[in-house]
Amino acid sequence: MGFLSIFIIGLAKGGFTGLGMLGTPILALAVPPVQAAAIILPLLLVQDAVGVWAFRKSWDAHVLKIMIPGAIVGIAIGWAFAAVLPDRWVLGALGVMSVCFASHRLWIERGGRAAPAQMWPDWAGFLCGIGSGITSQIAHAGQPPYALWVMPRRLPRDVLVGTTSIQFAVMNWVKVPAYAGLGAFTTANLIASAALLPIAIISTLAGVKLVRRVKPESFYLIAYTLLLLIGILLIRNALVA
Numbered sequence: 001m002g003f004l005s006i007f008i009i010g011l012a013k014g015g016f017t018g019l020g021m022l023g024t025p026i027l028a029l030a031v032p033p034v035q036a037a038a039i040i041l042p043l044l045l046v047q048d049a050v051g052v053w054a055f056r057k058s059w060d061a062h063v064l065k066i067m068i069p070g071a072i073v074g075i076a077i078g079w080a081f082a083a084v085l086p087d088r089w090v091l092g093a094l095g096v097m098s099v100c101f102a103s104h105r106l107w108i109e110r111g112g113r114a115a116p117a118q119m120w121p122d123w124a125g126f127l128c129g130i131g132s133g134i135t136s137q138i139a140h141a142g143q144p145p146y147a148l149w150v151m152p153r154r155l156p157r158d159v160l161v162g163t164t165s166i167q168f169a170v171m172n173w174v175k176v177p178a179y180a181g182l183g184a185f186t187t188a189n190l191i192a193s194a195a196l197l198p199i200a201i202i203s204t205l206a207g208v209k210l211v212r213r214v215k216p217e218s219f220y221l222i223a224y225t226l227l228l229l230i231g232i233l234l235i236r237n238a239l240v241a
Contacts, residue, residue, distance in 0.1 A: 006043055006196045007203040013047040014054070014207015015161040037140055038184035041172065042193040043200040044140070048169035050204040055162030060155055063163050066125040067132070067146065071171050074133020079178040082138060090138050092238030098144040098231025102224045105151070109221065118152035125149040136171050137178065141234070147227060157219045161211060 078085070128149035136142030146167065155163065179185060214222065 006040070006200050009040065009044065010047055010200055010203020010205075011207040011210070013044075013051040013165065013204045014209070015051075015157075015211025035184075035189060038179060038186075038189045039192045039196070040140060041175065041179055042185075042190065043196055044172045045169075045176075046197065047200050047204045048165060048172055050201060051161075051165035051208070052169050054205075054208045055158055055165055058156070058158035058162035059166055060159055060163045063125070063150055063153070063155075064166060066122050067129040067150070067167055068170050070126040070129020071133035071136070071142070071167070072174055074130035074135075075137045075171065075174050075178070076133075077130065078134040078137030085134075085138060088238050090135060091141070091234045094135055094139075094141055094144050095231045095234030095236075095238060097148070098227050098234060100231075101144070101148055102228035102231060105224045106221075106228065109224070117154040120149055120152065133171065136168075137175055142168065142171060144227065144231070147223075151220070151223065154220065157211070157214070157216045160219075 128145045131145030131148075132142035135145060146164070150160070150163070211219075
């Protein structure tokens with residue numbers, strides 16, 4: 001389960017936005033969810049570094065200026081209220097939001113139609129950043145709130161991937177003190193992370209190569225489809241939790 005989980009996250013970090021949310025639930029099939037998240041976080045830091053380097057010349061400064069501060073606030077909220085925010089509710093809400101948003105976008109862009117870019121106000125982006133930070137801190141699932149504001153802007157493929165890489169690299173580093181304070185980085189967890197490190201790097205590089213083979217006009221269709229499937233999985237996990 002560990003190799004499959006990290007391989008999928010690597011593809012996501014390489015550019016297939018959204019897939020990374022499958023990593024923790026898959027690993028949680030073999031170990032407790034909290035331990036799964038603790039094992040994955042050090043690997044995310046390495047995979048983030050690979051993704052940021054690969055797309056270092058392609059990113060949107062305005063998106064990061066809005067989303068990163070919101071995400072930091074959200075991570076703090078998620079850390080402070082983790083005990084009173086049941087995972088089941090968070091996962092269920094994320095799932096419903098993902099399904100509704102992805103279905104709407106797929107309908108708009110059906111038949112290969114290119115929908116015009118939607119520049120929602122900055123305050124909405126800040127709120128989505130907060131939501132992304134909360135859900136990332138609780139369940140490594142910050143993608144849906146982030147996608148809600150960023151993806152309708154229809155950034156060029158490499159710019160979207162590069163911006164997303166930087167955004168989640170910052171978020172994951174901000175989460176490190178919180179996880180350390182919770183005692184999550186035990187010797188056993190760090191050994192497990194180290195064992196999975198080679199597949200983490202290889203899968204991220206594979207993701208970079210694969211995403212660059214995807215035609216730009218097909219990229220958003222794939223991204224929205226993945227988000228829809230992930231939303232369905234999140235709802236399912238919430239119902240059986």
